[in-house]
Amino acid sequence: MAERTLRGARLGGQSFEDERGIEFAARQQVGYACENGHRFEITMSTEAEIPATWECPRCGAESLSVDGITKEEKPEKPVRTHWDMLLERRSEKELEEILTERLELLRGGEIGPAHLHRGRRKAKA
Template identity: 40%
Template sequence: MAGGNAIRGSRVGAGPMGERERGESAPRQVVSFFCANGHEVRPAFAVEAVLPDTWDCPRCGYPAGRESTTPPNAPRNEPYKTHLAYVKERRSDADGAAILEEALAKLKARRGEG
């Protein structure tokens, strides 16, 4: 054999593909979803499937709802917070000063300065 390929002129997925080989497909329904940017998404679902309330818009990524007049709001992006910002949310300035004084007192006691 010249090329060592037993199946010539063929590729994966080649050949007749129809209802006879794959079986019958489930009955489908097309549902419209609308995002806050005005995009319409029309995915197909099986007739007996439970329809979701929202669907992600493939164009902008915002959530899309089934009502065109009242689409879901765009998600609110929180800015990146540092560890210090999270600590400041949990502690007041007075709490922070007290914790600092306690830590300094322990450090001085360990060094023998206190």
């Protein structure tokens, strides 16, 4: 077991790699200012897509880019209601027929809550 151990090195304590021959990515400073007057800069890669807003590190408010980068407006989807989704599956004529059938069953006591039909069953008997 002693043959397999590493001697003279603290595992995880230090790296044996050096920075020779490594090219760092090109960087740029991007400025932001929040509505409370705080100004700060973030270091980003020159290849990165720069966001129009950033959270202020002091107060947490939304900060806008000082460089004039604007936020892209996404088109809003129209709100789909339950009725809209139902009309995608059935026509209004079909829905009227289903409603008529279900109302007849409900009025006849075949479906629905039992407490609505107790009096009718006694009257029929």
